[in-house]
Amino acid sequence: MAELTHLSYSSINSYLTCGRAWKYHYIERVETLTAPALVFGSAFHVMAERYIAEGGDLSVLWQESWAAQQERDSRIDWGVESAEGLGDTGQRIAKSASVVELLDSLRAQYRGDDPRCALEKRVELRVPGVPVPVIGYIDIITADGVPGDFKTASRMWSDSQAADAMQSLFYLAALNQSGVEVPDWAFRHYVFTKTTRPAAKMFEVKHKPSEIFWLFEMIQETWRGIDAGVFVPNPGAWKCSARWCEYWGLCRGRA
Numbered sequence: 001m002a003e004l005t006h007l008s009y010s011s012i013n014s015y016l017t018c019g020r021a022w023k024y025h026y027i028e029r030v031e032t033l034t035a036p037a038l039v040f041g042s043a044f045h046v047m048a049e050r051y052i053a054e055g056g057d058l059s060v061l062w063q064e065s066w067a068a069q070q071e072r073d074s075r076i077d078w079g080v081e082s083a084e085g086l087g088d089t090g091q092r093i094a095k096s097a098s099v100v101e102l103l104d105s106l107r108a109q110y111r112g113d114d115p116r117c118a119l120e121k122r123v124e125l126r127v128p129g130v131p132v133p134v135i136g137y138i139d140i141i142t143a144d145g146v147p148g149d150f151k152t153a154s155r156m157w158s159d160s161q162a163a164d165a166m167q168s169l170f171y172l173a174a175l176n177q178s179g180v181e182v183p184d185w186a187f188r189h190y191v192f193t194k195t196t197r198p199a200a201k202m203f204e205v206k207h208k209p210s211e212i213f214w215l216f217e218m219i220q221e222t223w224r225g226i227d228a229g230v231f232v233p234n235p236g237a238w239k240c241s242a243r244w245c246e247y248w249g250l251c252r253g254r255a
Contacts, residue, residue, distance in 0.1 A: 006132050007134045007135070007219070008134060009134065009166075015222055015225070015226065017234060018233060018245075019225065020232065020251060021239070021245060021247050021251070024251075025247075027231075030250065031075075033076060033246065034075055034076050034077065035076075036076060036078055039073045040090065041152045042069050042073075043069035043090065044062075044090065046065040047065040047066075048103060048106075048139075048150055049120065050065070052103065052110050052140065055107065058099075058100065059091060062091060062093075066090055077246075093192055093193075096199070096200065102202060106190070109142035116142075117141055118141040120138070120139065122135065122136075123137070123178065124174060124178075125170065125177055125219075126177065127216050127220060127223075129220050136167075136170060140190075145180075145181070145182055145183055146183060147172070147182065148187060148189065148190055149167070149188075151191045152192050152193075152194055153194065156199055157189065157201070162205055163205050165205070168187035168207065173212050185208065186205070187205050188204045189202070189203040191203065233251060
């Protein structure tokens with residue numbers, strides 16, 4: 001059994017989605033193949049952050065980041081996808097006018113010598129009653145002090161989907177705890193679609209400081225379940241299928 005040294009928003013969300021899958025991943029450390037979507041998303045993040053910080057040719061940056069990510073994640077379960085097909089998807093995104101326009105606007109709002117700006121900023125949240133920190137990385141903080149993250153998606157988000165994404169509240173709470181003031185408690189999601197005709201859009205959401213109490217309660221309840229060894233399977237979760245769950249064979253797919 002592995003000893004937990006920290007939590008993350010994604011691990012908390014994973015526990016709430018399916019306790020059994022969380023246990024396989026974070027406690028038993030069962031090795032699985034990597035989903036192509038994760039590899040693609042990581043490569044896109046690298047491309048976007050390099051472009052914002054350094055400029056250059058997006059197509060070239062994509063080729064380099066895609067090749068490097070595949071080398072780093074050698075155990076990929078391609079399924080119906082392929083390296084060539086996803087590589088072409090990345091090229092379409094890199095050449096999309098709306099994508100270039102959004103990344104150019106971020107380049108204009110990011111200055112490396114400005115102490116308010118950051119790429120891949122590590123944040124840590126301490127929650128009363130939880131002995132380990134909750135750690136995360138904010139994709140970007142622009143010169144106006146507003147944090148944001150990059151999302152690649154199969155379809156464009158709706159306004160309600162952006163408003164319901166609770167990861168932003170964790171980042172804002174962590175920044176607040178470290179003494180960083182974010183204007184109006186605002187957060188921006190930068191969403192890039194992997195559709196035939198890629199699109200890019202920025203969603204700005206705002207939270208209230210009082211929401212921290214709810215966030216802390218959720219994290220505390222999650223920790224109590226983990227500490228008590230409660231890892232309940234969730235057959236009603238969207239992930240509970242042979243297609244989406246990497247642990248299906250250990251769980252419902254057992255002979």
